[in-house]
Amino acid sequence: MTSQRRSFKLRGRLEMLALFGGSALLVFAGIAIALQFVKPAPPRQITMATGNPEGAYYHYAKRYQAILARDGIELELIETQGSVDNLELMLKPEGEVDLALIQGGVADQAQRAKLSGLGSLFYEPVWMLARSGSSPRPLNTLQGARIGIGPEDSGTRFLMQRILAANGISAENADLVVESAETSGQRLANGDLDLLFLVGSPDSPMLAKLVESQQIELQDLGRAGAYARRYDWLTMLELPEGTLDLKRNRPSEDLQMIAATANLVARDDFHPALVALVLSAAAEVHGRQHLLADVDSFPTAANSDFPLNSDAARFYKSGPPLLQRWLPFWVANWIDRIKVMLVPLLALLLPLSKVLPPAYRWRIRQRILHWYKDLKSIDLELDDQPLDAKRLRRLRKAMDSIERDVAHVDVPLGYADQLYQLRLHIALLQKKLDRLTQALEGIE
Numbered sequence: 464m465t466s467q468r469r470s471f472k473l474r475g476r477l478e479m480l481a482l483f484g485g486s487a488l489l490v491f492a493g494i495a496i497a498l499q500f501v502k503p504a505p506p507r508q509i510t511m512a513t514g515n516p517e518g519a520y521y522h523y524a525k526r527y528q529a530i531l532a533r534d535g536i537e538l539e540l541i542e543t544q545g546s547v548d549n550l551e552l553m554l555k556p557e558g559e560v561d562l563a564l565i566q567g568g569v570a571d572q573a574q575r576a577k578l579s580g581l582g583s584l585f586y587e588p589v590w591m592l593a594r595s596g597s598s599p600r601p602l603n604t605l606q607g608a609r610i611g612i613g614p615e616d617s618g619t620r621f622l623m624q625r626i627l628a629a630n631g632i633s634a635e636n637a638d639l640v641v642e643s644a645e646t647s648g649q650r651l652a653n654g655d656l657d658l659l660f661l662v663g664s665p666d667s668p669m670l671a672k673l674v675e676s677q678q679i680e681l682q683d684l685g686r687a688g689a690y691a692r693r694y695d696w697l698t699m700l701e702l703p704e705g706t707l708d709l710k711r712n713r714p715s716e717d718l719q720m721i722a723a724t725a726n727l728v729a730r731d732d733f734h735p736a737l738v739a740l741v742l743s744a745a746a747e748v749h750g751r752q753h754l755l756a757d758v759d760s761f762p763t764a765a766n767s768d769f770p771l772n773s774d775a776a777r778f779y780k781s782g783p784p785l786l787q788r789w790l791p792f793w794v795a796n797w798i799d800r801i802k803v804m805l806v807p808l809l810a811l812l813l814p815l816s817k818v819l820p821p822a823y824r825w826r827i828r829q830r831i832l833h834w835y836k837d838l839k840s841i842d843l844e845l846d847d848q849p850l851d852a853k854r855l856r857r858l859r860k861a862m863d864s865i866e867r868d869v870a871h872v873d874v875p876l877g878y879a880d881q882l883y884q885l886r887l888h889i890a891l892l893q894k895k896l897d898r899l900t901q902a903l904e905g906i907e
Contacts, residue, residue: 513564522667579769592658640656
């Protein structure tokens with residue numbers, strides 16, 4: 464390949480580079496700007512404050528842990544004393560935990576405003592347990608009684624102190640024992656306590672142990688409707704006879720109960736992409752029919768004690784995001800994150816798709832058409848009579864130069880017909896020049 468041909472090829476490539484390179488730079492600039500608005504990826508590890516290993520909170524959290532692990536999310540469980548302890552951990556500015564299970568009614572208004580609710584998960588009834596064969600006592604007659612009200616930072620203690628105080632019962636006129644449900648259960652069975660209150664799900668392993676004991680029975684709290692009316696975070700429920708254990712007939716009679724709801728709570732900075740994933744896990748665990756709830760009653764936005772997270776509200780209205788229904792979580796999340804780039808990219812690519820093809824065609828045709836200016840100039844000069852030998856030699860030299868240059872022009876196959884037409888026109892003009900030269904030589 465001659466240096467001249469290489470020069471023509473290089474020039475053509477530079478033209479294309481200028482055309483497409485500028486467009487590519489524009490697209491990359493758009494991508495760089497759009498990347499500033501791409502959401503960060505969700506963390507692969509999150510922490511959750513649960514409760515003690517014998518409680519329902521921990522029992523359910525273990526199931527969430529297994530479900531989330533299927534999507535590559537590691538859920539670290541933090542054992543605590545209960546709801547009050549969980550609330551304190553959630554409110555710490557250091558952000559020790561991302562999620563927590565908190566009993567309804569535990570947080571005050573100022574505390575609720577600092578956290579984000581993902582909904583309520585299940586009912587937590589107040590279970591009133593007494594020595595088998597003992598006569599039920601209304602709560603406002605428990606002066607002097609020995610009453611187990613749960614461990615120090617538990618939701619049971621918090622709720623029962625409020626309920627008992629409303630009935631005129633306090634540490635001043637009764638023995639309110641603050642200790643674990645396991646210890647209190649043993650003391651109740653041994654006759655060292657008169658009553659034990661436990662707040663929790665019927666699925667609680669600790670409740671199951673207490674109900675199985677021959678020395679302990681469930682009793683009706685009494686006036687359940689009144690408590691539900693006075694406290695908006697309580698619900699009145701009915702537990703039919705034998706619901707917990709048909710063989711042993713536990714409870715031995717229909718019970719009217721009051722129940723708080725367990726709230727799934729997140730920090731305000733909890734990654735929004737994980738909200739639907741966590742709630743899907745909660746739905747898998749709590750969506751089935753339950754002793755105290757119908758199928759698909761939970762999780763729910765109803766009875767939530769905390770301001771509902773906006774992503775949780777969308778989940779309850781429309782279900783999981785469309786992409787998460789059909790794709791693995793991390794693939795769906797990646798697509799969701801980069802979709803913010805589509806708008807600026809489309810804004811660039813759509814005009815470019817209309818501009819680049821015509822511009823490309825124009826640049827290719829220009830390699831051919833710009834020679835016609837010189838050819839036309841020579842043709843007009845050939846028609847300008849009279850002609851002399853010197854003038855014809857100059858025009859011959861110009862034509863030879865054009866012919867050599869055009870021989871090195873390189874165009875795509877689709878434009879070859881136009882290139883051959885140019886060469887044909889050059890040949891025709893060369894013949895015209897030959898005729899005029901011969902005619903002049905004949906005259907001389």
